[in-house]
Amino acid sequence: xxxxxxxxxxxxxxxxxLEVRGDALVVSSLGTSTYDLFAxxxxxxxxxxxxxxxxxxxAGLGLAIAQPERRVLVVAGDGEMMMGIGxxxxxxxxxxxxxxxxxxxxxxxxxxxxQSGLSASRADIAQIALGSGFEKTMVARGEDDVARxxxxxxxxxxxxxxxxxxxxxxxxxxFPSMDGPELVRTFRNAVLxxx
Amino acid sequence: xxxxxxxxxxGWSEQVYSLIKEAGISLVTTVPDxxxxxxxxxxxxxxxxxxxxxxxxxxxxxxxxxAWLGGTRALLCLQSSGTGNxxxxxxxxxxxxxxxxxxxxxxxxxxxGNPAQLPMGRAVKPVFEAMGVTxxxxxxxxxxxxxxxxxADMAFSDGKAVAVLIAxxxxxxxxFSK
Numbered sequence: 001x002x003x004x005x006x007x008x009x010x011x012x013x014x015x016x017x018l019e020v021r022g023d024a025l026v027v028s029s030l031g032t033s034t035y036d037l038f039a040x041x042x043x044x045x046x047x048x049x050x051x052x053x054x055x056x057x058x059a060g061l062g063l064a065i066a067q068p069e070r071r072v073l074v075v076a077g078d079g080e081m082m083m084g085i086g087x088x089x090x091x092x093x094x095x096x097x098x099x100x101x102x103x104x105x106x107x108x109x110x111x112x113x114x115q116s117g118l119s120a121s122r123a124d125i126a127q128i129a130l131g132s133g134f135e136k137t138m139v140a141r142g143e144d145d146v147a148r149x150x151x152x153x154x155x156x157x158x159x160x161x162x163x164x165x166x167x168x169x170x171x172x173x174x175f176p177s178m179d180g181p182e183l184v185r186t187f188r189n190a191v192l193x194x195x
Numbered sequence: 196x197x198x199x200x201x202x203x204x205x206g207w208s209e210q211v212y213s214l215i216k217e218a219g220i221s222l223v224t225t226v227p228d229x230x231x232x233x234x235x236x237x238x239x240x241x242x243x244x245x246x247x248x249x250x251x252x253x254x255x256x257x258x259x260x261x262a263w264l265g266g267t268r269a270l271l272c273l274q275s276s277g278t279g280n281x282x283x284x285x286x287x288x289x290x291x292x293x294x295x296x297x298x299x300x301x302x303x304x305x306x307x308g309n310p311a312q313l314p315m316g317r318a319v320k321p322v323f324e325a326m327g328v329t330x331x332x333x334x335x336x337x338x339x340x341x342x343x344x345x346x347a348d349m350a351f352s353d354g355k356a357v358a359v360l361i362a363x364x365x366x367x368x369x370x371f372s373k
Contacts, residue, residue, distance in 0.1 A: 066265025086250025
């Protein structure tokens with residue numbers, strides 16, 4: 001139990017996790033994950049979701065299969081992960097060595113009014129990942145765990161999943177483009193060149 | 196319960212497999228259906244095609260998007276009952292104008308023996324069209340390859356969401372007689 005310890009701050013977690021991002025491709029789920037990724041590590045190699053809740057993780061799998069030489073990181077909230085929870089077993093079956101998942105778990109639907117989420121009560125996303133066939137998971141609760149996040153996500157073969165138990169709240173949201181074709185064009189040009 | 200033998204219409208699987216190769220599709224995602232068995236077996240036997248079994252069909256929409264971002268062309272194969280699972284996910288290719296090619300084997304049409312298949316069977320086309328998916332309905336066996344080729348061109352050249360619907364009469368009707 002965290003025992004009343006101060007909860008992790010989401011942008012700090014993401015910044016520490018992305019310290020060694022290198023040439024990784026990063027997918028973010030709709031809402032605060034997208035705003036935080038744009039705030040912390042804006043790059044053409046980011047795939048920002050604005051909708052299609054539940055599909056950021058499957059998109060990460062499709063990208064990982066298409067780009068086996070590049071590390072792919074999916075940054076998603078706990079609600080996003082719960083909605084697409086079956087995709088963990090799909091990923092485990094495929095076992096892509098270049099796929100990492102970071103769940104920013106604030107145990108609530110903060111974007112819609114901070115209603116309690118499923119991970120607030122009994123659901124444990126890291127345990128579900130293990131049960132789905134993941135072999136490498138971690139839960140970050142304190143700063144010492146956060147210090148290990150980057151290595152955990154980028155320095156070992158995937159698939160790996162880390163859950164960071166974050167507190168509510170974030171800095172002022174900043175928004176990447178909402179132009180879908182432009183987002184696709186930017187990403188593909190950066191990763192594939194002009195083709 | 197048994198699958199009625201597919202009748203004259205079995206050749207479409209080979210034709211679609213050839214067109215998958217021709218279109219440069221190297222990722223096939225699926226929640227399987229009996230009518231897709233031959234095609235999926237051929238894809239599974241092809242080392243250049245990555246076949247991924249999904250837990251729900253909408254994952255295939257997300258995977259196709261991620262694959263496209265990474266330069267890979269994908270196809271989602273599903274039964275008509277699974278089209279309903281895709282609806283909100285179809286906002287993604289509509290938003291991004293990215294390719295989303297689907298091959299749907301129909302249930303809930305003429306001769307359907309399971310009444311629970313009827314509502315979704317009836318709803319596939321109106322619901323898909325409401326989400327901006329172009330539906331190409333293959334009612335005869337030769338239609339399947341022709342529409343698949345057309346659908347792949349529309350998807351990968353024009354960035355559209357396209358579903359090729361293979362009518363139940365082409366596949367054969369599942370028998371529930373004891």
